[in-house]
Amino acid sequence: MGVYVAALSMWSAAIGGTVKVSSRGNARPVVLWSALVAGTGRGKGTALRAAHHVLDKSLGRFLTTHTTSGITSGASMVNHLWEQQEATAETEHGRDVRALVVEEEWSEVLRRVKRDASFTTKLRAAWDGATIRNTTKEEA
Numbered sequence: 001m002g003v004y005v006a007a008l009s010m011w012s013a014a015i016g017g018t019v020k021v022s023s024r025g026n027a028r029p030v031v032l033w034s035a036l037v038a039g040t041g042r043g044k045g046t047a048l049r050a051a052h053h054v055l056d057k058s059l060g061r062f063l064t065t066h067t068t069s070g071i072t073s074g075a076s077m078v079n080h081l082w083e084q085q086e087a088t089a090e091t092e093h094g095r096d097v098r099a100l101v102v103e104e105e106w107s108e109v110l111r112r113v114k115r116d117a118s119f120t121t122k123l124r125a126a127w128d129g130a131t132i133r134n135t136t137k138e139e140a
Contacts, residue, residue, distance in 0.1 A: 002044060012032040033127065069103055074120075077101075
């Protein structure tokens, strides 16, 4: 089950933004966010590596170039996606803000949410396919 769920999450990240489904009149991207939950040494990492092995060739360089971790706040998520957009703006296919974020320890993500009130808001906006941005008093 873990390999299947991880593979579906990787695939949905790869097709992110290109396939949409209508929900109450709003077109939303088809996205699967998942959490593999089990005790230490129970196969979560093995499932993730197996899914990566299965999809690596079919997704081309996507997994290598679009997988990240260590997103520590809503602002860092926005910054990561902005940097990715800037790096791909002049490429043949244009800007690309697809991302596969793999966090090994969910408890760490929960601690981050407590420290940054904007984190959950940014995650929800990203889930909905909405534009996310950092703003200060001077500029966006």
